[in-house]
Amino acid sequence: MLRDITLGQYYQTESVIHKLDPRVKLIATICFIISLFVVKSWIGYAVAAVFLAVVIRLSHVPFKYMVKGMRAIVFIMLITVVFNLFLTPGEVLVTVWKIKITREGLQQAVTMAVRLSFLIVGSSVMTLTTTPNSLTDAMERLMKPLKVFKVPVHEVAMMMSIALRFIPILLEETDKIMKAQIARGADFESGNLIKKAKAMVPLLVPLFISAFRRANDLAMAMEARCYRGGEHRTKMKPLKYAARDRMAYGVLAAYFAVCIVIRIYL
Amino acid sequence: MSIILDHVNYVYGGDTALAVHALKDINLVIPDGQFIGLIGHTGSGKSTLVQHLNGLIKPTGGSIYFNGEDIHADDYDKKKLRSKVGLVFQYPEHQLFEIDVFSDVCFGPRNLGLSRQETELRAYAALKQVGLEDEYFYQSPFDLSGGQKRRVAIAGVLAMKPDILVLDEPTAGLDPKGRDEILDQIAKLKEETGITVILVSHSMEDVAKYVERIIVMNQGAVMYDDVPREVFKHYRELEEVGLAAPQVTYIMQALHKNGMPVQTDVTTIAEAKDEILRVLDGQMRVTEQMQDLGAM
Numbered sequence: 001m002l003r004d005i006t007l008g009q010y011y012q013t014e015s016v017i018h019k020l021d022p023r024v025k026l027i028a029t030i031c032f033i034i035s036l037f038v039v040k041s042w043i044g045y046a047v048a049a050v051f052l053a054v055v056i057r058l059s060h061v062p063f064k065y066m067v068k069g070m071r072a073i074v075f076i077m078l079i080t081v082v083f084n085l086f087l088t089p090g091e092v093l094v095t096v097w098k099i100k101i102t103r104e105g106l107q108q109a110v111t112m113a114v115r116l117s118f119l120i121v122g123s124s125v126m127t128l129t130t131t132p133n134s135l136t137d138a139m140e141r142l143m144k145p146l147k148v149f150k151v152p153v154h155e156v157a158m159m160m161s162i163a164l165r166f167i168p169i170l171l172e173e174t175d176k177i178m179k180a181q182i183a184r185g186a187d188f189e190s191g192n193l194i195k196k197a198k199a200m201v202p203l204l205v206p207l208f209i210s211a212f213r214r215a216n217d218l219a220m221a222m223e224a225r226c227y228r229g230g231e232h233r234t235k236m237k238p239l240k241y242a243a244r245d246r247m248a249y250g251v252l253a254a255y256f257a258v259c260i261v262i263r264i265y266l
Numbered sequence: 267m268s269i270i271l272d273h274v275n276y277v278y279g280g281d282t283a284l285a286v287h288a289l290k291d292i293n294l295v296i297p298d299g300q301f302i303g304l305i306g307h308t309g310s311g312k313s314t315l316v317q318h319l320n321g322l323i324k325p326t327g328g329s330i331y332f333n334g335e336d337i338h339a340d341d342y343d344k345k346k347l348r349s350k351v352g353l354v355f356q357y358p359e360h361q362l363f364e365i366d367v368f369s370d371v372c373f374g375p376r377n378l379g380l381s382r383q384e385t386e387l388r389a390y391a392a393l394k395q396v397g398l399e400d401e402y403f404y405q406s407p408f409d410l411s412g413g414q415k416r417r418v419a420i421a422g423v424l425a426m427k428p429d430i431l432v433l434d435e436p437t438a439g440l441d442p443k444g445r446d447e448i449l450d451q452i453a454k455l456k457e458e459t460g461i462t463v464i465l466v467s468h469s470m471e472d473v474a475k476y477v478e479r480i481i482v483m484n485q486g487a488v489m490y491d492d493v494p495r496e497v498f499k500h501y502r503e504l505e506e507v508g509l510a511a512p513q514v515t516y517i518m519q520a521l522h523k524n525g526m527p528v529q530t531d532v533t534t535i536a537e538a539k540d541e542i543l544r545v546l547d548g549q550m551r552v553t554e555q556m557q558d559l560g561a562m
Contacts, residue, residue, distance in 0.1 A: 173360075179322050180361040183353040184422060185345055185377030202373065205363035209408065 009065065011128045017059040018129045021245045022138035028252050029126045035259045036115050036122075044262045045114055051255050052122060061128045069124040070117060077116055084109040136160045141239055154230025162218070170211060177206045267333060267350070267429040267462065269296040269319055275327035276314055288314045289325070290486040296430070296464070301456055303473035303494070304466045306483030307508035312466050313356070315483065316432050319464075320344075320351040349378050352428030356435045358419030362407040367393070367418050370407055374426040385425075392425035393418070397451055413444040420448075424455075430462040431455075437472060445469075449476060470512045474498065474533040482509070495531045514538045 017025070035048060056066060070077075090104030130138075140157035147153050178188065181202045188199050276289040288311050296302065296319075306312045317323045318330060321337050321344045330337050337347055355361070364370035371389040380388070393403060396417040402410060407418055420436070433452070437445040453476050456463050467473050473480060473494070480497045482490040484507045490497045498504070501511035501519075510516075511533070518530045518538060528545050532538045 176355065177361055179317065180355045180358065182322060183320055183348055183355070184361075184374040185348055185426065186373075187345070187377070202361075202363050206361055209363075210360060 015060040022134040270331040273328035303477035303480045310483040311486040352423040359415035388425045392421040396421045432464040
């Protein structure tokens with residue numbers, strides 16, 4: 001049961017987007033999200049849609065995976081749309097039983113819906129084409145300047161990759177412990193909130209002990225291989241920009257420029 | 267107190283591209299009081315199979331009957347089933363969590379709703395059954411040695427007083443002395459109480475020494491189901507699927523091939539010793555007779 005939760009949603013396939021440096025994808029996603037709030041006209045959203053569609057096409061990831069992320073926010077979307085639709089003051093278009101739908105409300109609702117969906121799909125493109133570890137590499141490289149301010153960039157990145165690495169292992173361990181306790185008659189389903197919370201003790205205590213034990217073993221293994229932190233530490237596969245990354249930056253800059261122009265003149 | 271598996275099938279990850287057909291048409295009868303060994307290579311379906319026996323996993327096809335009742339029927343009490351079919355997982359010491367050893371062993375019977383007195387009586391008896399000394403009863407389970415922790419975990423299941431005890435690789439990670447201790451304890455328990463024991467193991471020696479019936483799993487299906495003597499006769503086929511016969515069997519085969527007329531279906535060291543002595547004794551007698559004849 002717990003094994004069915006696929007973590008990170010990396011979709012393995014060959015594509016131009018997959019081969020891009022993860023820093024490019026990270027920065028591009030951030031820029032894209034910002035652009036969604038920069039443009040305010042229909043033309044702007046159309047441009048964003050075209051950009052997104054092209055990127056999706058280039059990524060060779062089946063479209064249905066893009067919309068999987070939407071499922072998580074269906075509820076929020078619904079609330080946002082409903083509230084904007086019915087509670088915005090302005091020029092009334094339709095009245096349903098005392099509830100007014102205004103033109104402004106309709107505009108707001110649609111805008112919000114479009115922004116939210118593009119945001120989700122845009123981020124999905126990134127997570128579908130980039131492995132969690134490349135993302136942490138990208139973040140480590142991008143945050144490097146912060147080292148000047150004594151921010152422990154390397155340590156944070158290392159913690160993130162280790163955590164990512166251990167999530168599936170700990171999930172499996174949880175499953176095993178749960179089954180072992182159920183075999184002893186434990187009940188994780190029935191009872192009120194308090195009873196359920198108490199029932200978690202035979203699950204959480206062994207899990208924490210297991211996590212600490214693994215952390216200890218991992219630390220010893222890393223030390224035994226001369227790990228001393230980030231100082232002078234080299235990478236086996238350092239991130240290097242290739243021609244296609246520079247082109248991607250170019251395209252990104254052009255897109256962003258177009259968005260700004262649309263905002264100013266339209 | 268028997269378990270019947272009828273055309274049991276299990277598929278992991280049902281309709282995804284990664285579906286694994288872990289159990290293929292398993293038909294088994296586990297009668298009362300048998301000592302069974304379940305062997306198979308890694309991934310052969312042993313652990314999946316044993317988790318079906320106490321209802322932790324529901325088969326995707328087929329049925330399982332405990333004492334004639336379908337355990338996946340709507341109104342069947344699985345909690346009660348688990349008190350009758352005790353399952354000890356691999357590395358069971360990872361499930362210990364209480365403040366002290368005694369409380370941890372009480373967890374099982376308490377979940378069954380027994381009175382405090384009955385719970386404590388059972389916990390005490392179970393700890394004695396696994397041979398743990400009194401002085402450890404009120405220590406934290408995390409302060410014990412690996413072998414002791416394991417015994418506490420097994421006691422935790424024994425305190426439920428199951429009719430059938432299933433142990434998944436109880437000797438994993440233990441040194442030879444620890445292994446012998448645990449297995450001897452289990453054999454003793456079986457003799458004293460007559461419970462059914464199913465031992466899942468990788469070690470042919472362990473299995474051959476104690477069990478009266480061996481079930482060999484291969485790629486999710488039952489390959490052999492017979493007494494140890496018969497199963498280990500197929501040692502070549504066993505080797506092909508990543509298993510082996512006990513070392514002793516190989517020795518006897520080698521002796522036989524080199525001209526010593528020993529029986530080759532021996533599976534334990536004790537049997538081997540007796541058989542070798544028997545043959546040597548016979549040869550000695552023949553030699554003496556010949557000497558006598560020669561002297562005449």
